[in-house]
Amino acid sequence: MEILDRYCLALELAVSLKENGSWAGETHVQKAGYFLVELLNVPLGVKFILYKHGPFSFELREMLTQMEALGFIGWKPMPPYGPSIEMGELGSALRAGFGDLAEKYRDQISFISRHLGHRNVAYLERIATALYVSKEGCRDSARVGRIKELKPHVDVFLAEQAVKEFDKISQLANSLNLIA
Amino acid sequence: MKRALTVSELRDPIHGFVRFDSDEVKVINSPEFQRLRSVHQLALTYNVYPGATHKRFEHCLGVMETASRIYDVVTNDRNVLSDPEIKSIVPKVGDFDWNYWRRVLRMAALCHDLGHLPFSHAAENLLPEGITHEKLSYLIITGSGMEKVWKELKIQAADVAKIAVGPKHCAEHLSVWESILSEMIIGDTFGADRIDYLLRDSHHAGVQYGKFDHYRLIDTIRILPKADAKPPEQGSDQLSFDLEEFRRSKEGQSKEPTLGIEQGGLQSSEALLWARYFMWTQVYLHHVRQVYDLHLADFLGLWLPQGKFAIEPSEHLQLTDNEVNAAIAVACRNDSSSGHSSAKCIMQRKHFRRLYQENYRDCLKNLKAFDFVRTALEDRYTQDKIRHKRISQKSEGKQFPVLMSSGDCESSVNLSATLARIPVVSSALIFVHPEVREDAISWISTEKERILLQ
Numbered sequence: 097m098e099i100l101d102r103y104c105l106a107l108e109l110a111v112s113l114k115e116n117g118s119w120a121g122e123t124h125v126q127k128a129g130y131f132l133v134e135l136l137n138v139p140l141g142v143k144f145i146l147y148k149h150g151p152f153s154f155e156l157r158e159m160l161t162q163m164e165a166l167g168f169i170g171w172k173p174m175p176p177y178g179p180s181i182e183m184g185e186l187g188s189a190l191r192a193g194f195g196d197l198a199e200k201y202r203d204q205i206s207f208i209s210r211h212l213g214h215r216n217v218a219y220l221e222r223i224a225t226a227l228y229v230s231k232e233g234c235r236d237s238a239r240v241g242r243i244k245e246l247k248p249h250v251d252v253f254l255a256e257q258a259v260k261e262f263d264k265i266s267q268l269a270n271s272l273n274l275i276a
Numbered sequence: 277m278k279r280a281l282t283v284s285e286l287r288d289p290i291h292g293f294v295r296f297d298s299d300e301v302k303v304i305n306s307p308e309f310q311r312l313r314s315v316h317q318l319a320l321t322y323n324v325y326p327g328a329t330h331k332r333f334e335h336c337l338g339v340m341e342t343a344s345r346i347y348d349v350v351t352n353d354r355n356v357l358s359d360p361e362i363k364s365i366v367p368k369v370g371d372f373d374w375n376y377w378r379r380v381l382r383m384a385a386l387c388h389d390l391g392h393l394p395f396s397h398a399a400e401n402l403l404p405e406g407i408t409h410e411k412l413s414y415l416i417i418t419g420s421g422m423e424k425v426w427k428e429l430k431i432q433a434a435d436v437a438k439i440a441v442g443p444k445h446c447a448e449h450l451s452v453w454e455s456i457l458s459e460m461i462i463g464d465t466f467g468a469d470r471i472d473y474l475l476r477d478s479h480h481a482g483v484q485y486g487k488f489d490h491y492r493l494i495d496t497i498r499i500l501p502k503a504d505a506k507p508p509e510q511g512s513d514q515l516s517f518d519l520e521e522f523r524r525s526k527e528g529q530s531k532e533p534t535l536g537i538e539q540g541g542l543q544s545s546e547a548l549l550w551a552r553y554f555m556w557t558q559v560y561l562h563h564v565r566q567v568y569d570l571h572l573a574d575f576l577g578l579w580l581p582q583g584k585f586a587i588e589p590s591e592h593l594q595l596t597d598n599e600v601n602a603a604i605a606v607a608c609r610n611d612s613s614s615g616h617s618s619a620k621c622i623m624q625r626k627h628f629r630r631l632y633q634e635n636y637r638d639c640l641k642n643l644k645a646f647d648f649v650r651t652a653l654e655d656r657y658t659q660d661k662i663r664h665k666r667i668s669q670k671s672e673g674k675q676f677p678v679l680m681s682s683g684d685c686e687s688s689v690n691l692s693a694t695l696a697r698i699p700v701v702s703s704a705l706i707f708v709h710p711e712v713r714e715d716a717i718s719w720i721s722t723e724k725e726r727i728l729l730q
Contacts, residue, residue: 100643100644122675123502123530145444145449146449147443147455148455148456148532148533148534149452149530149531149532154443154444157671158670158671161668161669161670161671161672161700162670162702164700165668165669165699165701165702166639166702167636167639171675171689171696173687173689173690173696174690175686175690176686176690177687178675178687178690179675179687179689179690179696185636186636186639186640186643189639189640189643190643193643194643217530218530218531221530221532249361249531
């Protein structure tokens with residue numbers, strides 16, 4: 097798989113997030129990217145670690161920086177929000193020439209964007225951490241305890257909500273055969 | 277009886293003085309750290325900028341000094357935000373924890389580059405798969421060679437190592453506080469590493485672009501909640517996301533603590549990021565410097581056992597620029613040596629010449645213009661006459677929170693039009709052997725369109 101295919105996948109994710117009500121800031125792309133890779137097995141080709149407030153990929157940050165350098169994306173200031181990803185001068189050419197991989201995973205991208213696009217950053221941090229602890233092998237209510245252990249600033253009620261919401265998304269993805 | 281620590285100082289062209297106590301000097305005097313006296317900070321850049329002969333040794337001392345100043349500023353009671361999460365993680369000045377982490381931070385800053393290979397970044401592609409110089413730093417800091425010194429300093433080697441290399445290169449999870457300490461050293465925007473290398477490299481290279489008001493900048497650094505999202509104003513129709521969600525929860529904005537600045541430091545942070553832009557374009561990505569890196573890597577690929585660097589700390593520590601320079605000189609004199617031609621390129625300045633640079637106009641015609649041109653040149657002249665290199669900044673670092681006089685935090689790019697416009701620097705270059713350069717220039721000028729439109 098070529099790097100340009102993976103750039104296109106990341107660009108399509110940002111575009112799809114925007115279409116679903118997100119302003120597509122870096123955190124949105126990071127958390128949605130985490131769901132794509134770790135829940136739906138989409139080959140974005142980046143690794144995630146547990147960072148300060150949830151899963152984060154330094155490799156995805158590097159990828160977005162390289163995409164900016166190559167003119168595929170740009171960052172648009174959007175006061176009073178954080179900056180938003182926008183299509184760069186060569187973004188259309190990338191979509192036209194290297195869209196096969198993104199097309200293959202279009203359903204997965206749409207699914208994640210529909211469920212996460214309209215959510216705020218704090219919600220995304222919690223639900224991505226719920227996925228992280230589930231991937232660790234924690235089951236049922238133990239996941240809430242694990243979220244609290246890793247992220248003490250998260251309220252118990254909100255941690256419980258995050259686990260429930262994650263389960264809902266995960267079951268739905270399964271029932272729709274979206275896990276690649 | 278508890279012995280008194282004495283303080284020593286070294287003169288430094290960037291910071292005036294760098295001070296350290298008699299325990300810390302044991303780390304400075306260790307063979308692991310002294311090795312950095314023989315590792316050039318900017319590889320073979322001194323072939324382009326003759327003054328750029330400075331070493332990792334003084335850079336690491338500078339990073340320790342700068343990181344300490346940042347720590348003292350951000351943990352000062354007057355500068356700690358009342359935000360409960362931030363307040364809960366920052367130790368109180370003078371407490372045991374404050375002293376412990378200050379010492380860990382200083383030692384992590386000092387040791388963050390211990391894993392650097394000869395000539396720093398120039399030939400990192402010769403490390404075995406999955407190994408980076410940061411991983412080597414981690415192995416050296418936690419290895420048996422430095423065990424005794426950490427015991428004497430009463431700090432944990434693992435704490436020093438994880439803060440030195442950061443969460444990206446560390447298998448262990450870092451707490452929020454540990455992540456922030458690591459940011460003070462290797463952070464994308466306000467890391468002491470970056471502040472020191474820009475100032476030091478520009479000083480030695482004689483390139484004034486790298487200078488900025490680091491005194492003002494450091495004084496305004498704060499630990500702030502990341503300002504990447506704000507709840508919309510009531511009635512805002514800019515975006516259609518879930519307003520009810522925001523109203524139900526005051527948690528809509530991320531509170532993730534990170535390093536940012538107080539409003540008065542915005543201009544000095546603009547200057548820092550422009551300095552970085554200029555240093556990348558003028559020095560770090562200078563085409564002749566890039567081709568020297570390629571010749572050096574070619575030479576090392578033939579000279580090193582199995583063509584790779586050793587990752588065993590004891591072997592790593594025995595190899596510096598001195599040994600490599602001596603080997604290059606020997607190979608240059610001996611035309612039957614396997615690294616002879618690369619050694620000659622370096623020693624006799626017969627380096628390859630720049631032929632093609634990736635550019636917007638060609639990419640509009642073909643996004644893979646660079647690869648197409650390179651392959652065509654390799655077919656025409658054979659691979660040993662062509663070298664290529666692609667390099668890009670890994671992070672842009674221009675998005676950070678700014679503490680306004682109102683007490684709110686705002687994203688830097690919303691406040692500074694100049695920050696938002698700083699380009700990410702990257703370059704993709706193809707070089708040719710001097711013997712075929714003239715022919716290649718003429719061939720590529722007539723054939724490029726055909727190659728791009730294949």
